[in-house]
Amino acid sequence: MSSATATETSAPLPKPSGLEGIVAASTALSHVFGEEGRLVYRGYEIHELAGRASFEEVAFLLYHGHLPVAKELADFQQRLNANRTLPQGLVDLIRSLPADTPPMDALRTGVSALGNFKTSEIDIEPDIDEALILLGSVPSILATFHRHRQGLDPIAPRDDLNTAQSYLYQLFGEEPSSDHWQPLETYLILLADHGLNASTFTARVIASTGSDICSAVTGAIGALKGPLHGGAPSLVLDMLNEIGTAENVDAWLTNALDSGQRLMGFGHRVYKAEDPRAEVLRGLAERASDPAFFALSHTTEKRALEMLEERKPGRRLYTNVEFYSAAVLAAVGLPGDMFTPTFAVSRTAGYTAHVLEQVANNRLIRPQSEFVGPTDLHFTPINDR
């Protein structure tokens, strides 16, 4: 049966695949200069902040638009610390999850449920207090789940530790050495915000409907999980483990590319130059990780870039943030399946800052679709079909 499709009577709308190049929001939080390989938070180049500011200073900067003075930072830190202790009901819920739940799914469930245990504090008008509930709670949710799946009790947070220290302390039960928490803190700064990436866009869309901040961050976590976005670093680790030795690099990469696989940790929708975060993480990985593992990572990166250039000339595929995230997060003691959740620890600052920015000047985000189906079908009763 032939059928008509929809015809446009008005001027055609642009419909780039994957919304590439579409401006869908205005933001003063951060910007990715893709051609130049630059990332700016609130006017500061990422290199100004990484390794120099604390994660709390950067989170404050994203929320408030300026770096805090000492008193503002102390107050911010204290409010964050107060939110690290989870409601007992939420702890019990997290500890009721099957031990084989992927941590990213446990986080999604935990953030969603957080709203149910904080009904007097989280409503449909997101504010900075609610943002700090999320920012303080996310590391504790993850640490509680990670210990639960090993049959261990949760560890109470300590007020004298910063976010990176507290996260590692609550995960492993020991005060972390500076060799561990400092690279993690730099990682958290680098990943805190990144323009209108897929998960941040998700958070803004949800916030634009008048929904609550837990729903917005829950949705964002769901979007972050996919390997085309934040789910790549554990796959980078898997790739490097499979490659195993420098002698296997070429054969492994050739086989992967011949069979149409994408190399995890390479390529980016916006960057058409090296991702500035990858550059910092490469340096951190060199200092923090096992020298043999770093050497394998570096050889793999070099050959992958050469092969991608040969096979995909002109696509400008460079190392992205995820490639060396794997080495850095492994070096600070995290297992592979905690890499993407740890990305979420950092990006919760960006998500919640974007939610606040969205609701401060809200208009429902509601794009159009291009309809490609038929329009002239007639109903047939079920017995006549």
Ligand code: ACO
């Ligand atoms: N390996 C091999 N080929 C690649 C890769 C890769 N990693 N990335 C892109 N390409 C190729 C595509 O096959 C395509 O080739 P074609 O033109 O011959 O069909 C071309 O480069 C352009 O790719 P697109 O899919 O149009 O690029 P897009 O902007 O949609 O994708 C993405 C960006 C998803 C990051 C992609 O580069 C990718 O899949 N990378 C691997 C996964 C990854 O590292 N994810 C983390 C991203 S960083 C982050 O979100 C935090």
